Amino acid sequence: MLLEESELANLRQEIENRRTFAIISHPDAGKTTITEKFLLYGGAIQEAGMVKGKKNSRHAVSDWMEIEKQRGISVTSSVLQFRYQGKCINILDTPGHQDFSEDTYRTLMAADSAVMVIDASKGVEAQTRKLFKVCAMRGVPIFTFINKMDREARDPYELLDEIETELGIGTYAVNWPIGSGKRFHGVYDRVDDQVIAFEGADFRHEVKASRLSLDDPILEGTLPTELYQQLIDDVELLSGAGDEFDLAAVHAGKLSPVFFGSALTNFGVEPFLEKFLQMSTPPTAREADIGRIDPFDPHFSAFVFKIQANMNKAHRDRIAFMRICSGKFERGSDVWHVQGGRKIQLAQPQQLMAQDRSIVDEAFAGDIIGVFDPGIFSIGDTVCDPTMKCVYSGIPTFAPELFARVRQKDTLKRKQFVKGVEQIAREGAIQIFHEPNTGMEEVIVGVVGVLQFEVLEYRLKNEYNVEVIREGLPYEHLRWIENTDEEFDYKTLKLTSDTKVVQDFQGNYLLLFTSPWNISWALDHNEDLTLSEFSENA
Ligand code: G4P
Numbered sequence: 001m002l003l004e005e006s007e008l009a010n011l012r013q014e015i016e017n018r019r020t021f022a023i024i025s026h027p028d029a030g031k032t033t034i035t036e037k038f039l040l041y042g043g044a045i046q047e048a049g050m051v052k053g054k055k056n057s058r059h060a061v062s063d064w065m066e067i068e069k070q071r072g073i074s075v076t077s078s079v080l081q082f083r084y085q086g087k088c089i090n091i092l093d094t095p096g097h098q099d100f101s102e103d104t105y106r107t108l109m110a111a112d113s114a115v116m117v118i119d120a121s122k123g124v125e126a127q128t129r130k131l132f133k134v135c136a137m138r139g140v141p142i143f144t145f146i147n148k149m150d151r152e153a154r155d156p157y158e159l160l161d162e163i164e165t166e167l168g169i170g171t172y173a174v175n176w177p178i179g180s181g182k183r184f185h186g187v188y189d190r191v192d193d194q195v196i197a198f199e200g201a202d203f204r205h206e207v208k209a210s211r212l213s214l215d216d217p218i219l220e221g222t223l224p225t226e227l228y229q230q231l232i233d234d235v236e237l238l239s240g241a242g243d244e245f246d247l248a249a250v251h252a253g254k255l256s257p258v259f260f261g262s263a264l265t266n267f268g269v270e271p272f273l274e275k276f277l278q279m280s281t282p283p284t285a286r287e288a289d290i291g292r293i294d295p296f297d298p299h300f301s302a303f304v305f306k307i308q309a310n311m312n313k314a315h316r317d318r319i320a321f322m323r324i325c326s327g328k329f330e331r332g333s334d335v336w337h338v339q340g341g342r343k344i345q346l347a348q349p350q351q352l353m354a355q356d357r358s359i360v361d362e363a364f365a366g367d368i369i370g371v372f373d374p375g376i377f378s379i380g381d382t383v384c385d386p387t388m389k390c391v392y393s394g395i396p397t398f399a400p401e402l403f404a405r406v407r408q409k410d411t412l413k414r415k416q417f418v419k420g421v422e423q424i425a426r427e428g429a430i431q432i433f434h435e436p437n438t439g440m441e442e443v444i445v446g447v448v449g450v451l452q453f454e455v456l457e458y459r460l461k462n463e464y465n466v467e468v469i470r471e472g473l474p475y476e477h478l479r480w481i482e483n484t485d486e487e488f489d490y491k492t493l494k495l496t497s498d499t500k501v502v503q504d505f506q507g508n509y510l511l512l513f514t515s516p517w518n519i520s521w522a523l524d525h526n527e528d529l530t531l532s533e534f535s536e537n538a
Pocket of ligand 1: 264
């Protein structure tokens, strides 16, 4: 592919200006609110309350099915794109609440960085921990926004300490809060060495704030005496302790820049967004079989990270979401689908701008496009320029946490049952296992979020006309056994009585545990046993 110099320069600029990130948080920490504020600043929406909200994701499963049916396609938008200060920003949606699923993890594979939103009164919570682990596995830069400072918050030193000890990442407070709750007066920006003192909010756009240097005589009169004194003491203490700011460590995912603010009242949101855009990287090189592929390589390449099946029986089509890793996508050009081994055109390529879905004519490395999938794509597939033919490292399979034994109610429907379960598993909507050396007589289904079970039942009934019986199993942890050679015999493993050996349909051996204690027990009693929480080859 030969591009004119001006085209190359344009390509470079488009890609350099892109920032693609996911927001990770525990439900209710403020992900939706902060996303909405970002979109407001970017002018992508005019007022708060327009983003698909938690309200959607909180409603009962049956409603969710209804909405899916009515819209024909997923209600869970996969990416929101908007422009701010010359940058093209892609926010990847990480479904939480009831629709938390393996898709949430997979989506993180498409991000170049993550924003971790933490509730200042709660600190690190369960779902944040899980999502953080997946980000840390890839070493993506993680920015922390400690939210809800307008409410009574925990001590900021204690919060930083918790992030460091619980998550094992260094922290650097880029700004420091001045008070909290009703007495949240602003933040001190340690990088620019200035105080941003808040003066009032209209709850829609950025608050009125004055920027003052620490030694400005006006400051002392602006803040209540004890908060002023506290700030002076904190600044001194911070300069003498903690990690140095090191951008390379941030980019390596070893140091998290931390910001304090309040998404609801806008306090500190825009300063955060500005600093985030300065400190985060444009799309980075990705690992493929032919080496690392530079995003600025003019050849188009992308991988599929999510497939959204249509819940509507009348439309069996699906949408495959791809992350563009290099070059530029142009509508109508031929691409090579590596796993399918043939040239195709990507049909109906679409992008989301706030809540509008539109057909895209071109997109660049860093962008996400959704394409019509007649059933040819699988998660992890690569599509690329026909002259390139690279294969991106697959998307790992993540350990499910909920398990159930599933079988068909009507034994005569066995064939449809097997077909349906296999197909739904192939799409990545569930994982299926069986007892060693048995086939599909009894299927153990593993999922990350409970909604996946409901979706399985709904789809089997509607698409395959099979009703199933689901019996919950007590396991909560799954590990792949890594060291299985030809001599491996699962029967020789020493395990507690409530640990179960299963196989996936590629023949890999796995262990199901009821508690972390049982995992340690298995490792302690089987010298050569190596277990993994993710599987690259499943
Ligand atoms: P999520 O997407 O992470 O689940 O959280 P979401 O933004 O939906 O926020 C959860 C709740 O927390 C919402 O209140 C929201 O208004 C509130 N919230 C978010 N950011 C802040 C903040 O900075 N300060 C305060 N005080 N509250 C915040 P809700 O009552 O559940 O919903 P709503 O009735 O306000 O819509």
